[in-house]
Amino acid sequence: MTDNKLPLRAKVATSVSKTAAALSRAAGRGDGSVIGGWIGLKIDPDLLAHLAAGRAIALISGTNGKTTTTRLTAAAMGVLGDVATNSLGANMPTGHTSALAKAGHTTYAVLEVDEHYLRQVVEATNPKVIALLNLSRDQLDRAKEVAMMAALWRDALRGVDTHIVANADDPMVTWAARDAASVTWVASGQRWHDDSWVCPECGAHIERDGDDWWCVAGDLRRPAPTWSVADGAVIDPAGVAHPVSLQLPGRVNVANAATALAVATQFGVRVTDALPRLSSVASIAGRYATVERDGRTIRLLLAKNPAGWLEAFDMAEDAPTLLSINARDPDGLDTSWLYDVDFSPLRGRRVLITGDRAMDLAVRLEVNAIPFEHVTSFDRALNAVPPGRLEVISNYTAFQDIRAELDRVN
Secondary structure (H helix, E strand, O other), X not given: OOHHHOOHHHHHHHHHHHHHHHHHHHOOOOOOHHHHHXXXXXXXXXXXXXXXXXXXXXXXXXXXXXXXXXXXXXXXXXXXXXXEEOOOOOOOHHHHHHHHHHHOOOOEEEEEEXXXXXXXXXXXXXXXXXXXXXXXXXXXXXXXXXXXXHHHHHHHHOOOOOEEEEEOOOHHHHHHHOOOOEEEEEOOOOOOXXXXXXXXXXXXXXXXXXXXXXXXXXXXXXXXOOEEEEOOEEEOXXXXXXXXXXXXXXXXXXXXXXXXXXXXXXXXOOHHHHHHHHOOOOOEOOEOOEEEEOOEEEEEEEOOOHHHXXXXXXXXXXXXXXXXXXXXXXXXXXXXXXXXOOOHHHOOOOEEEEOOOHHHHHHXXXXXXXXXXXXXXXXXXXXXXXXXXXXXXXXXXHHHHHHHHHHHHO
């Protein structure tokens, strides 16, 4: 909806939202996406719906990979023109509202959505496409149990006239999406299986054989995917392999690119037009960033739950590796999830640990028989390793702490 078609209250709320966000940025208090949206919604509780009206919208949700897939999808859809997006990860309605207000009138929007808010955002934005990436355990002290989350998604999609792009390799996602009116299945992969051994429909065992999976008692099984990934290429529904050249590491990001392309084609984007735009996407809010400092090449990898740590270990090179763990509010206060992570891929590497909860991590590494060195700060970690490569894997606030330290020096 263009600004001149907005109701008066929505116009005022939009203006105040943009002003508040700009003041927050000017004061160095962040990008303003949360405070701007919060104030706008206080003035007009229906502001998100007003700003979404008239736009063709894609929503991206899941436990892991939302921010990256959102950025890739927005890049792919840039073929069509300007795309509004919450590319820095403010993925609740306040962030969506702020992103749409800041963008002004655009025909298209791609919004990352926290999995708990999917129903609310679907109702407000009437999206054309919803991409469902994965579901796994996350922030155990406040996040919902995985099967419960899948049930909430299933309810949110019931009766909605929206095309779904869903991960065929995740039984929880498949169950949530399988009754939707229109679904495109993507073989995105699922390295982490520990949250999907039991059928969410009947409680029976999920059996696996290679990429295939099925419920031993019911009719839930892996659907035939129309998009897949093989040897660094995305295979489209016609069976054509499109080599993908990404600046982002790991097979998981090729899979994220496949989902982005599957979404973009629903808006009429040709794969061949989108591919060059995907290759332009580099660091995502500092994730995967590589920084040179004091003769060391430092790469930052964010891992906030067991599934994310498994992928991070695959991406990290065989080099000294710093692990940093906090347990502040954005991370979740419960660190027991560390015992769900298999740290054995780190054997043979030099491992350093730091962060507010380094001792929790130390005990976990002892259990896994992984030798480590404790350092009390990121700066001391740098001084402890020789010139060369340093891989850094950390959860959310630890990641932000390290980014701030690197920004302060550079």
